[in-house]
Amino acid sequence: MLNSSIPVLIDPASQAFQSLLDRFAPTDATVLIVGETGSGKEVVARYLHHHSQRSHAPFLAVNCGALTESLAEAELFGHEKGAFTGAMQAQPGWFEAAEGGTLLLDEIGELSLALQVKLLRVLQEREITRVGSRRAIKVNVRVIAATHVDLEQAIRERRFREDLFYRLNIAAVHLPALRQRRQDIPQLAEHFLQLYAKRLGKPSRRLAPETLAAMMDYPWPGNIRELENMLHTAVLLSQDEIITPSQLRFASLPTAATENQDGDDLAAFMHQQLSLHGGQVYDRIMHAMIQAAMMQTDHNQSQAAALLGISRHSLRTQLAHLGVIKSRRKTASLPQPNTPAPRERELRIGYQRFGNLGVLKARQTLEREFADSGVNVLWSEFPAGPQMLQALNNNDIDFGTTGEAPPVFAQSRDNSLLYVAWEPPAPRSVAMVVPEESDIRHISQLRGKRIALNKGSNVHWLLVQILEEAGLHPDDVKIxxxxPKYPLTPSDYLAADAWMMWDPVLSDAERSGHLRVVATGEGRVNNHQFYIARRQYAQYNDDVIAHVVDALVRTGKFIDRQRHEAAQLLSSELGLATASLECALARRSHQTREMDLKVIRAQQTIADRFYALGLLSRPVAVREAIWYAKTGQTEPWMAA
Structure with missing residues (x-):
């Protein structure tokens, strides 16, 4: 919507709205964007940025609703070394990162009252103070705020400060919902069809007349995001040039005539689930409902809670149980070694949708094999290894997969984990990429460049190696x-000069033609994949861990022998082209193996290097964290 890559919108409501934006864009005024979920608030903010005098500088967006209560201030304003546990080095916040550019504070109404006071001062004084410091730092940032809630009502409920509201409300714009500008639907639909056909490497698609008619009649409760997701799925799954109404997944909107039928259908569904999965239904359905609500609201907790009809506190409790966020409670004391394991057991798996665990989940192998043994399998998705290790440490999951670097960082923070198994190296599955037109051609040109990466991930280790090879220190670049994010937008190109990526998005980025690989892990890092278990879980559930490893071995053989079928299984989950996924799967052997001395030494090398650079708070002894299949206990490795 509203940028140069999308056709001109013709609905009068859109034209009037864009006229207002064109007046606000050239100014430095703080703008408050109010609109329903999915109506395009971030796109509007990007439009304001790209049509301002700040367009050469970064545009950054932070979702205030996703900031944890304890770290929100440090995320926004930065922190000094030693400001809190785990603050091993000084780190700038979002305001400093957006210097000279624009910062979007999305879902501004989710900020705590204490942070609202500090934000008001930043807006008034144009300076921030890092956590752990008393020195004010001047910032030159244009702030755009966005919300889907009625802030005036929030003021009456004492959830939002009136003085901050008036400071933000200098230039307020109300974004019309898609149902209020229906004449734009054909243009937007054509845009998304072309976009995803190109991105997925598929022939162009077009709508049948009756499909467009159905879209014009539909109320679009999820707005443009719902339209985009619907057409993305249609392009991904459609085998024909013409998309018919049956290929679109319109949400069922209840009417008075259908409410009774809906109740009967729900009762029938529950009866079926109880028959098939007795004893496991509650967790399965709760997990599915929360996952669906979070996806529909783009992971906005307040909106997801409203959609489910529960409080935000109740939702966060469930999210903590699923390993999506950190639990607010301390973990209850675990049973002593002589305490028998409970008869009914759970296996909570943290996974990323790619690789062996992603395919294992898609095929539901574990669920079938554990059906008669009283082990309930629960899955929690994570964007990357560092987040998965944090959930493991919080006793939110029991088992998961990650790359080389995250378990090293986790051990230095006293995360009680065990290495269970590993997969062979895949050095070309991690890389540094730059825009095709970038002047960076060699790693020797990285001095002073801004490099984006996911902290504590495998690509963090690759960056350390790349810099060392070029004779540079991490302080010689701007990290x-x-x-993890893909695809990159034009604003992302301004925020960094290079990005550290890993598969499968790396393979998809290479195929797009917009990004160029400067350096891969080849000759620099092994990029092993490890399976990790929580130490105390493995002690009491050795048979469960062994069974999972056996299932991973069989899954790896399936992937290596039937790569196309495995890629198809993952394609609909990830929204990436099957060809990109096949390329990513082909870059590594998926044969799961028991830990051996060689791979343990490789992990120890990484741990020692990170500690020498001051990136770890203490030295790590990898050999003390190895799981043995027969006993589930750890033993010291003898020096070779």
Whole structure:
């Protein structure tokens, strides 16, 4: 919407709205964007940025609803070394990272009252103070705020400060919902069809007349995001040039005539689930409902809670149980070694949707094999290894998969983990990429460049090796810590000069033609994949861990022998082209193996290097964290 890559919108409501934006864009005024979920608030903010005098500088967006209570201030304003446990070095916050550019504070209404006070001062004084410091730092940042809630009502409920509201409300714009500008639907639909056909490497698709008619009549409760996701899925799954109404997944909107039928259908569904999965239904359905609500609201906790009809506190309790966020409670004391394991057991697996665990989940192998043994399998998805290791440490999951670097960082923070198994090296599955037109051609040109990476991930280790090879220290470049992200937008190109990526998005980025690989892990890092278990879980559930490893061995053989079928299984989950996934799967052997001395030494080398650079708080002894299949206990390795 509203940028140069999308056709001009013709609905009068959109044209009036864009006229307002064109007046606000050239100014430095703080803008408050109000609109329903999925209506395109971030796109509007990007439009304001790209049509301002700050367009050459970064555009950064932070979701205030996703900031944890304890770290929100440090995330926004930065922190000094030693400001809190785990602060091993000084780190700038979002405001400093957006210097000279624009910072979008999305879901501004989710900020705590204490942070609202500090934000008000930043807006008034144009300076921030890092956590752990008393020195004010001047910032030159244009702030755009966005919300889907009625802030005036929030003020009446004493959830939002009135003075901050008036400071933000200098230039307020109300973004119309898609149902209020229906004449734009054909243009937007054509845009998304072309976009995803190109991105997925598929022939162009077009809508049948009756499909467009159905779209014009549909109320679009999820707005443009719902339209985009619906057409993305249609392009991904469609085998024909013409998309018919049956290929679109319209949400079922209840009416008075259908409510009774809906109740009967729900009762029938529950009866079926109880018959098939007795004893496991509650967790399965709760997990599915929460996952669906989070996806539909783009992971906004307040909106997901409202959609489910529960409080945000109740939702966060469930999210903590699923390993999505850190639990607010301390873990209860675990049973002593002589305490027998409970009869009914759980296996909580943390996974990323790619690789052996992703395929194992898609095939539901474990669920079938554990059906008669009283082991309930629960899955929690994570964007990357560092987040998965944090959940393991919080007793939110029992088993998961990650790359080389995250378990090393976790051990230095006293995370009680065990290495269970590993997969062979895949050095070409990690890389540094730059835009095709970038002047960076060799790693020797990285001095002073901004490099984006996911902190504590495998690509962090690759970056250390790349810099050392070029004779550079991490302080010689500007490291921008970001969550894993793809595709990159034009604003992302301004925020960093290079990005550290891993498969499968790396393979997809290479195939797009927009990004160029400067350096891979080849000759620099092994990029092993490890399976990790929580130490105390493995002690009492050795048979469960052994069974999972056996299932992973069989899954790895399936992937290596039937790569195309495995890629197809993952394609619909990830929204990436099957060809990209086949390329990514082909870059490594998926044969799961028991830990051996050679791979343990490789991990120890990584741990020693990170400690020498001051990136770890204490030295790590990898050999003390190895699981043995027969006993589930750890033993010291003898020096070779």
């Amino acid at each position: 921008v810590y970001t969550p």
